[in-house]
Amino acid sequence: MTTTQAYPIGTPGQKWGEQEKATWRQAQVKKRSYQQEVVAKLEGLSDTFTLVQYGQLDYQEGVYPLYAVKSRQWDENKPTVLVTGGVHGYETSGVQGALRFILTAAEQYSEQVNLVVAPCVSPWGYETINRWNPFAIDPNRSFYADSPAGESAALMALVAELKVKLIAHIDLHETTDTDNSEFRPALAARDNVIQTNWNIPDGFYLVGDSENPCDELQTAIINAVSKVTHIAPADDQGCLIGAPISQFGVINYPTKKLGLCTGFSDATFNTTTEVYPDSPLVDNENCILAQVAVVTSALDYILAQ
Numbered sequence: 120m121t122t123t124q125a126y127p128i129g130t131p132g133q134k135w136g137e138q139e140k141a142t143w144r145q146a147q148v149k150k151r152s153y154q155q156e157v158v159a160k161l162e163g164l165s166d167t168f169t170l171v172q173y174g175q176l177d178y179q180e181g182v183y184p185l186y187a188v189k190s191r192q193w194d195e196n197k198p199t200v201l202v203t204g205g206v207h208g209y210e211t212s213g214v215q216g217a218l219r220f221i222l223t224a225a226e227q228y229s230e231q232v233n234l235v236v237a238p239c240v241s242p243w244g245y246e247t248i249n250r251w252n253p254f255a256i257d258p259n260r261s262f263y264a265d266s267p268a269g270e271s272a273a274l275m276a277l278v279a280e281l282k283v284k285l286i287a288h289i290d291l292h293e294t295t296d297t298d299n300s301e302f303r304p305a306l307a308a309r310d311n312v313i314q315t316n317w318n319i320p321d322g323f324y325l326v327g328d329s330e331n332p333c334d335e336l337q338t339a340i341i342n343a344v345s346k347v348t349h350i351a352p353a354d355d356q357g358c359l360i361g362a363p364i365s366q367f368g369v370i371n372y373p374t375k376k377l378g379l380c381t382g383f384s385d386a387t388f389n390t391t392t393e394v395y396p397d398s399p400l401v402d403n404e405n406c407i408l409a410q411v412a413v414v415t416s417a418l419d420y421i422l423a424q
């Protein structure tokens with residue numbers, strides 16, 4: 120076991136204060152356009168769906184309207200499914216996979232379910248390729264009441280306004296090589312903790328909720344995704360990212376306790392995807408298709424129950 124490398128911001132032995140967080144924020148630069156790569160694609164939406172703005176993030180770097188796609192014909196008697204992408208903005212295929220699902224696959228489910236898709240929960244993170252928001256806060260540890268992350272608070276408000284018990288919530292993520300080279304060292308520096316480095320899993324895996332593991336759903340998704348991309352094998356200790364697998368390609372986390380996105384929504388079925396984009400066996404398109412396969416196979420499984 121090795122510990123993560125030193126991070127260039129901060130003083131060893133001390134947590135970051137406001138000054139270190141400001142230094143970190145200043146070092147971030149816009150690398151791609153939320154408007155061009157996300158918002159513009161939503162113009163291709165079919166009449167089956169409607170675009171809603173559920174919030175806005177006013178940052179000194181810019182103003183970010185937050186968008187979700189909803190079924191136009193909302194029917195209280197149908198089950199409601201939530202799909203979220205870009206809670207971690209740098210995890211590209213989560214955003215592009217959610218968009219691809221909306222534009223190519225969602226239509227076929229519109230008769231049976233109400234759909235709500237928030238494709239890019241963290242647009243500043245998407246543009247700057249970051250895990251945190253500008254205040255060095257991880258939105259995916261911030262899904263709880265009075266959240267310090269505007270990204271998380273806005274999504275929770277959107278879901279609360281639906282006033283329904285969700286049948287499913289699927290949250291689309293990636294695990295990348297930069298988790299070990301950048302984001303975990305930054306976290307260790309910010310909080311003055313020692314991080315044990317783990318091996319980045321080589322392939323796709325799922326994170327279920329230890330309090331609501333939905334084992335059969337996870338199996339159905341793993342089977343479907345294995346036709347698109349390779350599933351990550353467990354390490355020598357039978358773990359993925361330090362957690363013991365519950366079945367091939369699946370670990371469980373206490374999502375509520377950790378403030379994870381699938382924890383707040385209290386859906387009957389939930390899962391979080393982890394696509395691995397840095398494998399030589401995959402490309403951007405394959406990663407997007409893996410995310411779409413997750414959503415469609417989850418819907419197929421749930422509708423067959």
Ligand SMILES: [Zn+2]
Pocket residue numbers: 206207210259292293
């Ligand atoms: Zn993530």
